[in-house]
Amino acid sequence: MSDNVVKLHYDIDAEDFTTAGEASSGVKKTLTRLGVNPEVIKRVSIAMYEAEINAVIHANGGVADVEITPERVTVVISDRGPGIPNVDKAMTPGWSTASNTVRELGFGAGMGLPNMKRYTDEMYVESEVGVGTKVTLIVNIVS
């Protein structure tokens, strides 16, 4: 089935906040082109966009690797940022360490990770303080 697998790679640039979201936008376009169910597309788009924004505002950017198979969409976003000291706490709706500057940009509501969890079928957060964070988001196309 390897010919049915689409793999995408994006560098998430943090230097220009205005371009944040381009990777998620690209994935949304690809999923639309592939004719994936619109509800699945929306769930992947929102979850990936939240993760992409997190990489920009907390970790000075990172990389996104996306794998699309007929069964599922897997998004892995990795950064070399400061890491998350307490992942359980970060999963609490409303919990945020974002600065006022980030809030002025419209983020830092403390809903990023909870939103990612809500819209995915599986979510894994691997994080080490001082090393970085890897977030894996999986949305099933066929349940």
Added chain:
Amino acid sequence: MLKVSEIVKILDAEVLTGHENMDLEIYSGCGADLMSDVMAFVKESVILCTGLVNPQVVRTAEMMDIKVLCFVRGKIPGEAVIELAKEKGITVIATQQPLFICCGLLYSNGIKGRGVWD
């Protein structure tokens, strides 16, 4: 439900892009300046009212399939933001009304759909 043309009239708004979408029907709305709060509730046929005017408002609308953006409090986004919305097929309007009044006017005139929190 309200058509975009009715929304424009009710809010005394200016259409910045999407003049061709005035017959579009809007069933639900949200008002927020924090985009993750917007993304917490999925709805259909949505207008987003916000005082935030950066490109991430358009990106959020794109991911959420939000059809209409309404900038409140007399805020007008930069040309790049309007261009991005145009590229994504998102209608943009702007009103002098503050966010609370804007939401109140839309709700009392028939936009009552809301998202669901799991």
